[in-house]
Amino acid sequence: MTISEQPSAAASRAGTWGELLGREHLGAMVVLAGGVALYAINVYVTISLLPSAVADIGGERLYAWNTTVYLLASVASAVLVGKLLAGSGSRQAYLIALGLFGIGTLICAAAPTMPVLLLGRAMQGAGGGLLAGLGYALIRSALPAALWTKASALVSAMWGVGTFVGPALGGAFAEFGSWRGAFISLMVAAALVAVIVPRALAGARAEAQAEPFPLVALLLLASAALVVSVASVIATPLVSVLGVLAGLALIAAFIGYERRARVRVLPAATFRGRSRLRWIYATIAVLSMSSMVEAFIPLFAQRLAGLAPLAAGFLGAALALGWTSGELPSASASRAVTIRRVIIAAPVVVGIGLVLAAVSMRADPGGWLLAVWVGAFLLIGAGTGIAWPHLSALAMSSVSDPLEGQKASAAINTVQLVANAFGAALTGLAVNLGEPDTLLAAHYLFGSFALLGVLGLVAAVLSQRGQD
Incomplete structure (x- = not known):
C-alpha cells in the first residue's frame, strides 16, 4: 500500500501480529516502538534518580522544574513533527530526534549543577517529543493500513515497558551510587536504535507539508497548563476554581483559534x-x-x-x-x-x-x-x-x-x-x-x-x- 491509498480500503481486513512482527515490518516496529520506549523509560528513570542527583549536585529548589522543562519541551517539539518530516524525510527526521535525545542525555550524565541538568532535560524533552510524535506519524507511511491498530497498540504499550524498566534501571544505578550511569545507558540505547534506522525506515515515504511554527496555538496550550499549575501550588479554594476556569478558557481560546487559523496544530x-x-x-x-x-x-x-x-x-x-x-x-x-x-x-x-x-x-x-x-x-x-x-x-x-x-x-x-x-x-x-x-x-x-x-x-x- 502507498500512503495515497484510501485507508478504509486498505483496512478492510485486520492484519495479524505475525505480519506486524514478520521480517518485512519488524525493523520499522523496533525503531518506532524503541523511540517511544526511550522516551517512556527516561521519564521514570529520571523520577527515580532525581533524589540522588540533588544530593550530589544540589539544586533542590529547582527539583520540580525537571518535569516542567521536560514536558514543555516535549509539547513544543511534538507540533514540529510535520515540519521536520517535510524538510528532512522519515529517516533523517528520526535520526535528528534521536540525536537531540542523545545529546540531552549526555548533558544530563555530565551535569555539574542543576541548571546544566535542566538544559539536558530540555533537550531530552525536545528529542523525546519528536520521537513520540514520529512513532505515530510514521505508522501511516511505514505500514499498511491493516496493521495500524496493532502497531498503535505496540507503540503505546512501550509506556507500560517504561513504567517497569525505568524505576528498576534508575533504582539499580542509584543503589550503587551511580545516577549518571543510568543516563549513559540510555544514551547507548539511543545510539543502538540509530544504527538500524536507515535500513528499517527505508520504505517509509512520509508525505508532509512544511508549515510555519504554530506559536500562538502552542502558547495558548502551554498557558492553560501553567495557569492550573500555579493554582495548584497556591491551592486555596478560590484560587483553585479561578485557575481551573482560566485554564478551560485558554483551552476554549485554543479551539477557537484553531478553527480559523492558517497554521494549525490539529488537521483542518x-x-x-x-x-x-x-x-x-x-x-x-x-x-x-x-x-x-x-x-x-x-x-x-x-x-x-x-x-x-x-x-x-x-x-x-x-x-x-x-x-x-x-x-x-x-x-x-x-x-x-x-x-x-x-x-x-x-x-x-x-x-x-x-x-x-x-x-x-x-x-x-x-x-x-x-x-x-x-x-x-x-x-x-x-x-x-x-x-x-x-x-x-x-x-x-x-x-x-x-x-x-x-x-x-x-x-x-x-x-x-x-x-x-x-x-x-x-x-x-x-x-x-x-x-x-x-x-x-x-x-x-x-x-x-x-x-x-x-x-x-x-x-x-x-x-x-x-x-x-
Whole structure:
C-alpha cells in the first residue's frame, strides 16, 4: 500500500501480529516502538534518580522544574513533527530526534549543577517529543493500513515497558551510587536504535507539508497548563476554581483559534462539518488525563499503607500494567460493532476504577483492601488501554488526504502530551487542596477525576456517531 491509498480500503481486513512482527515490518516496529520506549523509560528513570542527583549536585529548589522543562519541551517539539518530516524525510527526521535525545542525555550524565541538568532535560524533552510524535506519524507511511491498530497498540504499550524498566534501571544505578550511569545507558540505547534506522525506515515515504511554527496555538496550550499549575501550588479554594476556569478558557481560546487559523496544530478536518475527528481527539485527551493519577499512587501507598518505596513504586505500575494488558488483546478486535462498543465502554471502565479507588482509600489498609487498590488501578489503566489502539487507528484513517493524514497521526501524540500536562496540573491541585491530610487528598484526587469518566463517555459516544 502507498500512503495515497484510501485507508478504509486498505483496512478492510485486520492484519495479524505475525505480519506486524514478520521480517518485512519488524525493523520499522523496533525503531518506532524503541523511540517511544526511550522516551517512556527516561521519564521514570529520571523520577527515580532525581533524589540522588540533588544530593550530589544540589539544586533542590529547582527539583520540580525537571518535569516542567521536560514536558514543555516535549509539547513544543511534538507540533514540529510535520515540519521536520517535510524538510528532512522519515529517516533523517528520526535520526535528528534521536540525536537531540542523545545529546540531552549526555548533558544530563555530565551535569555539574542543576541548571546544566535542566538544559539536558530540555533537550531530552525536545528529542523525546519528536520521537513520540514520529512513532505515530510514521505508522501511516511505514505500514499498511491493516496493521495500524496493532502497531498503535505496540507503540503505546512501550509506556507500560517504561513504567517497569525505568524505576528498576534508575533504582539499580542509584543503589550503587551511580545516577549518571543510568543516563549513559540510555544514551547507548539511543545510539543502538540509530544504527538500524536507515535500513528499517527505508520504505517509509512520509508525505508532509512544511508549515510555519504554530506559536500562538502552542502558547495558548502551554498557558492553560501553567495557569492550573500555579493554582495548584497556591491551592486555596478560590484560587483553585479561578485557575481551573482560566485554564478551560485558554483551552476554549485554543479551539477557537484553531478553527480559523492558517497554521494549525490539529488537521483542518478536526473542525469540518460533522467530523468525528474532534471527538476522537477529545476521547484521547480525557483518557490521557485520567492516567495522570498514577503519579501520586506511590505517595499514597507509602503514607497510607506504609509500603516501602520499591513496593509503592510497583503498586503505581499497576495502572500501566492494566493499560498494556487491556491494549494488546483489544487490538485484535476487527468487527466495527465490537470496536464501537469497546471505545464507548472504555471511559466507563476508567470511571469505575476511579470511583473504586476513591471509596477504598483508607489508612493502614489490610491485605484485602490493598488487593482492591490494585484492582482499581488495573481498571483505570485497562479502560484506557482497550480503546487506545482503535482511537489511534481511527484518527489516522479519518482523512484521505496524505498530508492531512500525516498531521492527524502526529496530532495523537500532541493531544496526549497536552492532556498529560493539563492532567498533571489538575492532580497537583486536587492533592494540594487535601494536604496535609493525605487520606483527604486521595479522596479528592480519585473522586474528582472520576468525573472524567462521564466526560469521556460523552466524547466517546459522539466519536462513534456517523462518518466524515
